[in-house]
Amino acid sequence: xxxxxxxxxxxxxxxxxxxxxxxxxxxxxxxxxxxxxxxxxxxxxxxxxxxxxxxxxxxxxxxxxxxxxxxxxxxxxxxxxxxxxxxxxxxxxxxxxxxxxxxxxxxxxxxxxxxxxxxxxxxxxxxxx
Numbered sequence: 444x445x446x447x448x449x450x451x452x453x454x455x456x457x458x459x460x461x462x463x464x465x466x467x468x469x470x471x472x473x474x475x476x477x478x479x480x481x482x483x484x485x486x487x488x489x490x491x492x493x494x495x496x497x498x499x500x501x502x503x504x505x506x507x508x509x510x511x512x513x514x515x516x517x518x519x520x521x522x523x524x525x526x527x528x529x530x531x532x533x534x535x536x537x538x539x540x541x542x543x544x545x546x547x548x549x550x551x552x553x554x555x556x557x558x559x560x561x562x563x564x565x566x567x568x569x570x571x572x
Contacts, residue, residue: 456553456554456556456557457553458549458550458553459471460472460542460545460546460549462538462542464511464512467511468511469508469511469512470508470512470538470542471542472542472546473504474504474505474508475538475539475542475543476494477490477494477496477501477504477505478505478516478517478531478535478538478539479539480493480494480501481501481505481517481529481530481531482530482531482536485527485528485529485530486527486528486529487501487502487505487517487519487528487529490529505517512534514532514534515532515534516531516532516534516535516538517529517530517531517532517535518530518531518532
């Protein structure tokens with residue numbers, strides 16, 4: 444087996460963040476993006492299209508999370524003439540904000556710790572030190 448030498452190693456840390464409720468998945472990046480798309484487009488159907496997902500998938504994910512958390516996340520209006528038929532509830536907005544903030548903090552911490560502890564382990568030692 445031949446080992447290729449690279450002129451510059453680039454090791455990048457990765458992390459995944461999600462919320463659980465009593466050990467059950469409750470909220471993560473996927474549902475966060477779904478809710479943000481609903482908020483941007485004003486409709487579940489439009490949100491699904493913008494994400495490249497089926498309406499059924501998006502609707503079922505919203506309902507699953509609502510059932511797990513026990514709170515409504517999306518209010519829908521049936522019929523009418525407007526294009527904005529779906530809106531996020533206040534709990535949905537808070538979850539998105541809290542999730543995004545925590546995710547950014549976790550990533551910042553992982554990168555900081557990585558820079559201090561791990562990166563030096565994969566960098567070749569300089570000669571004469």
